[in-house]
Amino acid sequence: xxxxxxxxxxxxxxxxxxxxxxxxxLAFVMxxxxxRVVNIAIGEMLMVGAYLFFTFAATxxxxxxxxxxxxxxxxxxxGAVIERTMIRPLLGEPPISVFMVTVGLASVLVGLVEMIWTxxxxxxxxxxxxxxxxxxxxxxxxxxxxxxxxxxAFIAAVLLVFRFWRGGVALRATASDQAAAYSVGINxxxxxxxxxxxxxxxxxxxxxIVGSIGGISSSMGVFGLSVLVVVIVGGLDSVLxxxxxxxxxxxxxxxxxxxxxxxxxxxxxxxVLVAVLLVRxxxxxxxxxxxxx
Amino acid sequence: METHPxxxxxxxxxxxxxxxxxxxxxxxxxxxxxVGFGVQAGSITxxxxxxxxxxxxxxxxxxxxYRPGSGAIRFKGQDITRVPAPQRARLGLxxxxxxxxxxxxxxxxxxxxxxxHAHLKTNVLxxxxxxxxxxxxxxxxxxxIEERIIDFLEIDHIRxxxxxxxxxxxxxxxxxxxxxxxxxxILMLDEPxxxxxxxxxxxxxxxxxxxxxxxxxxxxxxxxxxxMVMDLSDHVVVLNFGQVIAQGTPREVQANPEVIxxxxxxxxxxxLRARLHAGAAxxxxxxx
Amino acid sequence: MRIGTLKESYxxxxxxxxxxTQKVWLAMAAALLLLFPFMASDYWLYLACLxxxxxxxxxxxxxxxxxxxxxxxxxxxxMGLGAYTVAVLETRAGTPFVLNLLAGGFVAMLGGxxxxxxxxxxxxxxxxxxxxxxxxxxxxxxxxxxxxxxxGGLSVPPAKLFGLPLDTSFRLYWxxxxxxxxxxxxxxxxxxxxxxxxxxxxxxxxxxxxxLGIPLLRYKLLSFGLSSFYAGVAGGLWAYFFRxxxxxxxxxxxxIFFLAAIIVGGMGSILGGILGAVFMxxxxxxxxxxxxxxxxxxxxxxxxxxxxxxxxxxxxxxxLVFEPQGLAEVWRRIxxxxxxxxxxx
Numbered sequence: 071x072x073x074x075x076x077x078x079x080x081x082x083x084x085x086x087x088x089x090x091x092x093x094x095x096l097a098f099v100m101x102x103x104x105x106r107v108v109n110i111a112i113g114e115m116l117m118v119g120a121y122l123f124f125t126f127a128a129t130x131x132x133x134x135x136x137x138x139x140x141x142x143x144x145x146x147x148x149g150a151v152i153e154r155t156m157i158r159p160l161l162g163e164p165p166i167s168v169f170m171v172t173v174g175l176a177s178v179l180v181g182l183v184e185m186i187w188t189x190x191x192x193x194x195x196x197x198x199x200x201x202x203x204x205x206x207x208x209x210x211x212x213x214x215x216x217x218x219x220x221x222x223a224f225i226a227a228v229l230l231v232f233r234f235w236r237g238g239v240a241l242r243a244t245a246s247d248q249a250a251a252y253s254v255g256i257n258x259x260x261x262x263x264x265x266x267x268x269x270x271x272x273x274x275x276x277x278x279i280v281g282s283i284g285g286i287s288s289s290m291g292v293f294g295l296s297v298l299v300v301v302i303v304g305g306l307d308s309v310l311x312x313x314x315x316x317x318x319x320x321x322x323x324x325x326x327x328x329x330x331x332x333x334x335x336x337x338x339x340x341x342v343l344v345a346v347l348l349v350r351x352x353x354x355x356x357x358x359x360x361x362x363x
Numbered sequence: 364m365e366t367h368p369x370x371x372x373x374x375x376x377x378x379x380x381x382x383x384x385x386x387x388x389x390x391x392x393x394x395x396x397x398v399g400f401g402v403q404a405g406s407i408t409x410x411x412x413x414x415x416x417x418x419x420x421x422x423x424x425x426x427x428x429y430r431p432g433s434g435a436i437r438f439k440g441q442d443i444t445r446v447p448a449p450q451r452a453r454l455g456l457x458x459x460x461x462x463x464x465x466x467x468x469x470x471x472x473x474x475x476x477x478x479x480h481a482h483l484k485t486n487v488l489x490x491x492x493x494x495x496x497x498x499x500x501x502x503x504x505x506x507x508i509e510e511r512i513i514d515f516l517e518i519d520h521i522r523x524x525x526x527x528x529x530x531x532x533x534x535x536x537x538x539x540x541x542x543x544x545x546x547x548x549i550l551m552l553d554e555p556x557x558x559x560x561x562x563x564x565x566x567x568x569x570x571x572x573x574x575x576x577x578x579x580x581x582x583x584x585x586x587x588x589x590x591m592v593m594d595l596s597d598h599v600v601v602l603n604f605g606q607v608i609a610q611g612t613p614r615e616v617q618a619n620p621e622v623i624x625x626x627x628x629x630x631x632x633x634x635l636r637a638r639l640h641a642g643a644a645x646x647x648x649x650x651x
Numbered sequence: 652m653r654i655g656t657l658k659e660s661y662x663x664x665x666x667x668x669x670x671x672t673q674k675v676w677l678a679m680a681a682a683l684l685l686l687f688p689f690m691a692s693d694y695w696l697y698l699a700c701l702x703x704x705x706x707x708x709x710x711x712x713x714x715x716x717x718x719x720x721x722x723x724x725x726x727x728x729x730m731g732l733g734a735y736t737v738a739v740l741e742t743r744a745g746t747p748f749v750l751n752l753l754a755g756g757f758v759a760m761l762g763g764x765x766x767x768x769x770x771x772x773x774x775x776x777x778x779x780x781x782x783x784x785x786x787x788x789x790x791x792x793x794x795x796x797x798x799x800x801x802x803g804g805l806s807v808p809p810a811k812l813f814g815l816p817l818d819t820s821f822r823l824y825w826x827x828x829x830x831x832x833x834x835x836x837x838x839x840x841x842x843x844x845x846x847x848x849x850x851x852x853x854x855x856x857x858x859x860x861x862x863l864g865i866p867l868l869r870y871k872l873l874s875f876g877l878s879s880f881y882a883g884v885a886g887g888l889w890a891y892f893f894r895x896x897x898x899x900x901x902x903x904x905x906x907i908f909f910l911a912a913i914i915v916g917g918m919g920s921i922l923g924g925i926l927g928a929v930f931m932x933x934x935x936x937x938x939x940x941x942x943x944x945x946x947x948x949x950x951x952x953x954x955x956x957x958x959x960x961x962x963x964x965x966x967x968x969x970x971l972v973f974e975p976q977g978l979a980e981v982w983r984r985i986x987x988x989x990x991x992x993x994x995x996x
Contacts, residue, residue, distance in 0.1 A: 106774050159972045169776050170914060171971050173724075173907060177964030184957035288957075295787075298780060339792045339937050340784040347773050347781050414710025426862045452864030464859035466852050467920060476845070483845045487873060490847065493840035501844060545863065613794055 079208035082327040086210060088320020089218030090280055094293065095312035096225055097272035097301040103307045104241045104265030107157060107168050111176035112273060113294020119145040119274025120194065120281035121183055125196045134197050142274045148320060149270025153263050161248070176291060191287040198282060217279040224275065226314050232309060241265065242307075257270045277293065295336070296323065301342040303355025314354060377440065379404040380425070380549055385434035386604075387424055388415075393432070394420040395605045396632070400599070402549065407575060407582040409592045411616075412602035413625060418585040419461055421602065422553050426458055427451045453481040457547025459538045461554050461585075467527045471537050475508050478544030479578050496583055508544060515577075516540050516570060532563040540572065543578070548572065550583040556591060564588060568595055593617065595611060601625070659861040684819075684832075688824050696820035700934045703831040704888050709912045709928040710838050710921065711881025716910070717918030718847065722775070725766060725782035726882050727905035728789040732759040733883030734890040734900065735793060738805040741890075748810035748817075752830070753889040759883025760876045762789070767875030771868050786903050793898035804897030807890045817891065827888050834881060839921050841877075850874055851919070854958025911967045917977025926978040934966070935959050 098112045109115075123141035132140065152175065160168050200216070203210040239264045244251045244261045252258050277286075280293060300319045304311025319339060326338035352358050378401030387395040395417045410418050423429045426437055427448030435444045438454060446454070457478075465474050483504065486651045489497040513519050516536050521529060525535060535555065542550055555571070558565040568591055574580050586592050592599060593613040601609040601616055603625040609616050614621055662784060695952050710725045733755030742750045766785045770778055809818040810826065817823050841847040847868050852860035861867050890896050908931060916927020935955075942955060970977060 075797030091780040103720065108780075128869070156968050156972060163971075163975070165776060166779070167720070167971055167975065169779065170910065171968050178961050179964075181957040181959070181961030181964060184960065185954060188953075189957075208736070241851075272828075296784070298783075302777070302780065333791070333795070336787060340681065340787045343784045344769075344781060344788075347777055348769050351773055351777050428858070428862060447866070448861050449864050449866040452862070458862060460859060464856050466855040466859075468851050468855050469848070471852075473848055477848050477860075477863060480845050480849060480852075485844045485846060487841075487846055487877065489839045490844040491837035493843060497840070497844050541863075 075207050076254025076328075080324050082205060082208050082322025083214060085317050086214045086218035086320070087324060088317035089221040090283075090316070091275060091297060091300045091320050092225055092313045093221035093271055093279070094273060094276040094297045094307070095316050096228060096309060097269045097276060097305065098297060098301050099304075099307060099309055099312045100269040101265055102301070103309075104166065105157065105262055107172070108165070108306070109172045109269070110169065110294065110298065111172045111179060111291075112269075112297055113291035114176045114179035114271055115145065115149070115285065116277035116280065116293060117183060117190060117272040117288070117290040118148060118179055119270070119277035120286045121187060121277075121280045122274065123281070124187075124192060124194055124286060128192075134195075138278065141278060142271045145270040145274035145277075146267040149266040149268075150263055152270075153266035157266065158262065174292075180288055180291060187288070189245070189288045191285045193285050194278070196282070206327050211283075213283045214221065216358070220279060221276070222313075224272065225309070228327040229309055229313075230270075279346045299339050299346075301353070302343055302351075303346050303353055305353030307357055307359050308353065308355035311353055311355035378402050379439060380583065381435075381437040382421075382425065383435045383437065384435065385424060385431045387420055387429055387431050393605055394425065398434070398602070398605070398607055400600045400607060400610055402581060402583050404548075404581050405575065405579065406597040407571065407584070407595050408598045408600065409596040410583070410585045410600045410602060411587070411589075411592055412431045412608075415604075416602040417605040418602055419553060420605075422458070422551055422585060425551065426456065441590055449481070452545055455546070455550065457542045457545035457549065457580075458551040459535075459553055459555060461557065463531075463534050463538055465526045465534055465538055465541070467525075467542035470523050471529070471540075472505075472508070472522045474537055475512060475540045475544045476504055478541040479501075479504055479508075479546070482546055512540050512543050515573070516543075520521055532559055535559065535563075535567070536570075539567070543574065544579075547580055549581040549583060552582065552586075554587065556586065556588050564591060571595060621638065669823040680942060684828060688821055688861065693820060696824055698932070698936060700820050700823050700827050700892055703827045704885050704892065704928050705909075705912065705928040705932050706925050707831045707834050707888070708882050708885035709879040709909050709916070710835060710924040711885065712909045713878075713913045713918060713921070713924040714838060714841070714850070714881070715874050715878035717913050717920070717923065718842065718854060719871065720848040721767075721770060721871065721874060722910075723766075723778055723782045723875075723878070724777040724903065724906045724910065725785045725789075726909045727903065728782075728786040729759040729762055729879040729882035730886030730889060730905070731793060731896075731898075731901035732762045732879075733886030734896045735799050735886075736883070737803070737887035737890040738807045738896045739799065741810075742808050744803060748812070748826075748891065751810075755887035755890075756880040756883040759886065760880040763875040763877075763879025763882075764872050766879075767872045770871045770875070773920070782906075783903065786947050790898055790902075800897075804895060804900070807894045807896060810891045818894075823892055827892070830884065830888065835883065835921060835925070838881075838924075842921075844975075846870075854919075864890060881935060908963065911963055913977075915966050915970050915977055917979025920977075920979045922982065923977050923979035926982065930978060931963075931966070934962060938962070 094112060094116055098109060101107055101109050103310060105331065118140055122144045123137055126140045129138035130137075134135050156171050156175065157168060160171060179321070198213050200212055202280040203212055240251070240256050240261060243254070244256055244258050251261075277290070280290070296319060300315040301312060302315075304313070304315025319342065322338055322342055323335045327335040330338070346353065380402040382401070383399050385395055385398045386393070392405050398417075398421060400408075410421065412418055418430065424431055427443070427446060427450075431444065435442055437443065438456065441454075443451060443454065466477065469477070476577045481491055483500055485497045485500050489495070509519075513522055516539060518533065518536055518540060521533060521537075529537065539552070539555065542552070552571070556567050559567065571582055571584075572595065587620075596613055599610060599613050599616040600607055601619070603621060608625060609619045611619075673920075687699065691699065708726060708730055712723065715721050715723050733752075736755040736758040737748075737751045740754060741748075742744050766782060769781060773781055793799050800806065808814040811817065812822075812826065815822070817826060819978075842851075849865045851858065852863070852865060853867065853870055853874075857867055886901070889900075891899070912927035912931040913924055914927070915930055916925065917923025938955065938959060974980060
């Protein structure tokens with residue numbers, strides 16, 4: 071006899087966790103939409119945001135309303151530095167090269183974090199409400215719930231911004247044809263920088279939430295692999311895809327973890343990845359690229 | 364002067380290449396509609412038409428890159444419409460590309476050798492060991508290319524140069540060399556003199572005539588340079604909006620009012636005749 | 652100054668080492684390789700074996716990624732397939748080690764072909780990501796299958812050559828290095844023939860390659876198969892060298908290591924694979940030396956691992972930004988300088 075209540079509870083947790091995936095996926099999509107760069111270091115950028123928050127909130131003991139913006143802005147700065155030093159010089163190179171730069175970046179960030187803060191796991195200061203959330207009979211960990219709420223709020227905000235701001239078009243124009251974008255007056259370098267800064271800031275928010283739930287460590291970046299699956303499923307350049315994909319992957323992971331065992335989580339995710347790549351490589355909402363002979 | 368009705372090939376000996384009622388659509392866009400013509404063995408046939416008429420799509424369909432929605436392509440009497448692209452090379456369809464498609468990571472010589480790929484036999488094991496068959500085949504290939512192609516196209520001074528370092532005109536010549544290495548029975552040249560100056564154009568025209576004379580290769584080319592088309596071709600096919608609107612000898616096609624209208628819209632017919640006849644630069648975009 | 656190299660036949664022009672100076676260098680290198688084990692300490696012999704294994708694997712990856720343009724982050728997983736095959740055969744079947752190595756290569760090759768099957772539909776970066784997925788799936792299988800010893804892994808008895816156990820670096824050197832040299836020769840030969848040319852064509856312009864008569868799927872699978880065969884043999888050698896194989900022996904980080912090696916060395920050149928593997932293997936060792944020499948050395952060793960990680964990353968980024976054609980290009984510049992000396996260019 072199927073335990074529906076358990077299924078419901080697990081699904082709820084999964085979907086909420088998926089909200090976090092969606093937020094991190096949003097950071098990824100931001101960069102891809104503007105620059106066509108697949109940033110595999112997204113998990114590590116998330117980690118840096120979390121560690122910056124740790125530094126400001128715990129080490130420097132700043133109050134929350136200072137620590138969070140400080141961490142987010144610090145991440146934004148990092149994003150700008152990354153774009154200027156290692157992404158911009160590779161403009162015009164094959165996408166594989168930039169991808170490999172982000173692979174190197176991930177390595178550098180992990181190493182730096184380990185050097186400064188060691189590889190030990192740490193806890194972030196509590197700042198979210200602690201009252202357990204009950205939906206019917208299902209229990210939902212408060213941090214997960216509130217994290218998901220914040221994530222979804224962010225995504226909704228970004229979706230709206232893209233809908234009504236002409237900058238959204240500028241973003242897409244820059245990604246598809248830089249020379250053409252320049253010629254219609256779009257400041258291409260500024261768009262690039264902006265995309266990376268915003269992406270890093272969103273990643274930081276995501277990192278702070280994820281860190282609050284599960285603690286922070288130098289191997290947090292592995293979160294990025296699940297995010298990669300999310301954006302492939304949703305479509306590399308689709309904000310909506312990030313949301314739907316995130317929720318979907320969160321759900322699948324939670325179900326796999328509950329019914330098959332913890333070690334099956336990542337496996338299930340990767341099997342979904344392979345399946346999607348084979349059947350619909352551009353994802354649910356991604357734009358299909360057509361090659362000209 | 365008689366112009367052949369569009370879509371029906373001239374009656375004579377069975378053509379080497381026969382395109383029959385080919386229709387090609389991308390989503391809602393009809394690239395080719397009911398295109399039909401024949402290419403006689405040993406002839407030089409030109410396909411002309413305004414930009415966007417479907418000339419390159421036609422070439423790509425013959426090459427096997429696009430599968431036509433309906434119609435057939437016959438080569439040496441055999442229906443090759445369903446034959447995959449890599450196998451058409453072995454059957455004798457050689458081709459050059461509109462935007463040079465040389466392999467930038469290789470030298471001129473290696474690019475040319477690649478043309479012969481479909482006819483070579485070396486497999487992986489032979490290749491790794493490089494004794495016996497692989498070595499012999501490579502040596503024979505090299506000798507053949509040197510004697511027949513490199514001398515012919517006068518590119519011996521650049522044979523070891525990386526293609527990315529070459530000027531445009533020489534790259535085009537290397538592309539021609541590679542197409543020749545394919546040991547083609549029919550050589551499809553997509554805008555062989557695009558972007559060339561007078562001198563380079565004349566060199567290329569001479570090569571094309573020599574290829575036909577010395578190698579017995581049939582030539583099918585897409586070209587905008589009307590002077591070249593009129594001077595070299597035996598047969599001309601005119602495309603507009605994906606349809607054959609005229610075909611025949613160069614003279615016939617030049618005089619065809621449909622053709623003139625396609626190039627100039629409704630304008631002074633006599634003026635265009637004179638321009639075409641004088642071998643002027645690329646005709647204006649038609650707006651029929 | 653080298654003025655010209657006259658070739659008197661096409662066969663001579665196609666030779667791997669054409670000028671007399673190159674042949675001399677080659678002879679000296681061969682002599683060095685032969686004499687080295689008698690002069691070197693255990694530590695350097697250990698390093699030599701490790702470098703050799705890495706060169707073999709890097710060359711395999713170079714065939715796939717450098718020459719054919721298919722980015723793979725699965726090299727470590729294929730090595731793992733080879734290593735586990737060797738381990739299982741040694742412990743359960745006791746077959747001769749050469750057979751085990753070949754079997755390791757074949758199993759890895761099969762794995763490579765399977766991973767390569769989607770490569771027609773799945774292109775570029777998507778394929779790279781698929782190889783990451785394949786890595787994880789392989790890791791999962793290694794860790795959870797009793798046949799492969801689960802998380803504890805398998806220990807590997809030493810390879811036996813005519814009854815003599817190869818249990819020291821000195822003895823293994825005489826197996827590992829010649830095998831690596833053979834693999835290098837094979838790769839170099841490959842690119843003198845139509846197979847190698849086809850790989851490069853696929854990298855540069857796969858659509859045109861197809862129209863010229865190269866069946867894409869077949870050659871992509873060939874490239875995957877060949878490069879993972881190389882990885883499998885390298886993995887097998889790894890198993891005989893370290894004598895223990897666990898699921899953690901071949902992490903994703905190792906795939907990144909090999910990718911870094913061919914970027915740093917120079918993709919699409921056999922010399923690049925060699926230089927890159929040597930460089931990347933020696934960098935951590937040089938780091939260790941540097942840390943030993945610095946005052947306060949013992950406290951700094953805890954930094955060794957993260958510093959190594961940072962340097963890996965910096966090397967990848969640095970070479971891609973400043974020297975995308977790698978050390979091989981640097982080498983070529985040095986050679987050109989000496990060829991033209993005393994002229995400038």
